[in-house]
Amino acid sequence: MARTGEGLTAAVRAAQITELGRPPTMGEAPDPAAETLVEVLAAPLNPIDIAVGSGRFYGGYPPLPFVPGCECVGRLRGSGELVWTHGGGLGVSRDGTMAALASAGALVVPVPTGADPAVAAALGIAGLAGWLPVAWRSPVREGETVLVLGATGTAGLVAVQGAKLLGAGRVVAAGRSEAALERAFEAGADVTVKLDAHGDLAAALREACGGEGPQLVIDPLWGEPAVAAAEAAAPGARIVNLGQSAGAAASLTSAAVRGKQLEILGYSSFAVPLDVIAEHFRRLVDHAVAGRIVIEVECVPLDGIADAWRRQEEGAGRKLVIVP
Numbered sequence: 001m002a003r004t005g006e007g008l009t010a011a012v013r014a015a016q017i018t019e020l021g022r023p024p025t026m027g028e029a030p031d032p033a034a035e036t037l038v039e040v041l042a043a044p045l046n047p048i049d050i051a052v053g054s055g056r057f058y059g060g061y062p063p064l065p066f067v068p069g070c071e072c073v074g075r076l077r078g079s080g081e082l083v084w085t086h087g088g089g090l091g092v093s094r095d096g097t098m099a100a101l102a103s104a105g106a107l108v109v110p111v112p113t114g115a116d117p118a119v120a121a122a123l124g125i126a127g128l129a130g131w132l133p134v135a136w137r138s139p140v141r142e143g144e145t146v147l148v149l150g151a152t153g154t155a156g157l158v159a160v161q162g163a164k165l166l167g168a169g170r171v172v173a174a175g176r177s178e179a180a181l182e183r184a185f186e187a188g189a190d191v192t193v194k195l196d197a198h199g200d201l202a203a204a205l206r207e208a209c210g211g212e213g214p215q216l217v218i219d220p221l222w223g224e225p226a227v228a229a230a231e232a233a234a235p236g237a238r239i240v241n242l243g244q245s246a247g248a249a250a251s252l253t254s255a256a257v258r259g260k261q262l263e264i265l266g267y268s269s270f271a272v273p274l275d276v277i278a279e280h281f282r283r284l285v286d287h288a289v290a291g292r293i294v295i296e297v298e299c300v301p302l303d304g305i306a307d308a309w310r311r312q313e314e315g316a317g318r319k320l321v322i323v324p
Helices: 047-054 117-122 125-137 154-165 178-186 201-208 223-232 254-259 274-289 302-314
Strands: 002-004 007-009 011-016 025-030 037-044 071-076 082-086 101-103 107-110 145-149 170-175 191-194 216-219 238-241 263-266 297-301 319-323
Touching (some): 037 082, 037 117, 047 302, 082 117, 117 297, 125 216, 145 154, 145 223, 154 170, 154 178, 154 216, 154 274, 170 201, 191 201, 223 254
Parallel strands (some): 170 191, 216 238, 297 319
Antiparallel strands (some): 002 007, 011 025, 071 082, 082 107
């Protein structure tokens, strides 16, 4: 039980951040006080969780101690409906979802019939980060060549499959892990490029894209890979940036941007309208149920949160999903 100044109150099993920069520990958190409660079945670990828990997230963090986790799939208490919930400060400004019971976020979306809860959860923040850039922010055009940087993570792997599904003629997957690039190839990439294996990365990317360069670049990396992609890009190409895993700054040349009339587009999940997120979450999970989108998920018991947290910090290589 958790104790408050007015006596005892109900509590739930939960992971808790008690000190910034350290993995969560298992404990009990007060039973969430909210009209809509979700009995958690699957709560993915995302880079944003690590950023919030370390104090590095630009949006701050909840008062310590707090329950991490910005999303989950679970059953609505009362109706039993299977839903995905996200937003409204979950895991960012208030207790999150890595617990047996969580408050609902601003978005509560019914999960399509037949979906595995862990897979559906993994296709939330991470899956949409790969899907929305190719399906909504800068939709793939029929037959064009798409370069996906960082294709070895969940978002990148979804972007590879999504681009192919939406009509790309050629999809090039680029990343550092040979094993993960092999997975991207098996998932539909036409060509793979190992980012740290080429002296002239721009030339290697251009060649992999058929010699003319990519017409659409999906970039969760920024830094030097983004510079090389801009140099390799075809005239009129669009570059959608959704992260900075390789560096917060990129020295793009004016000649590349002006001379090729490049379009550089930013993407942030926090800037996407909630109705768009809801619509595309359902579409993406439907594709997964039908076998058109495949990702690798590893379920980890809530008691294993500390080890899973460390693995996420180091780069787990697969999507870790906490299951209470």
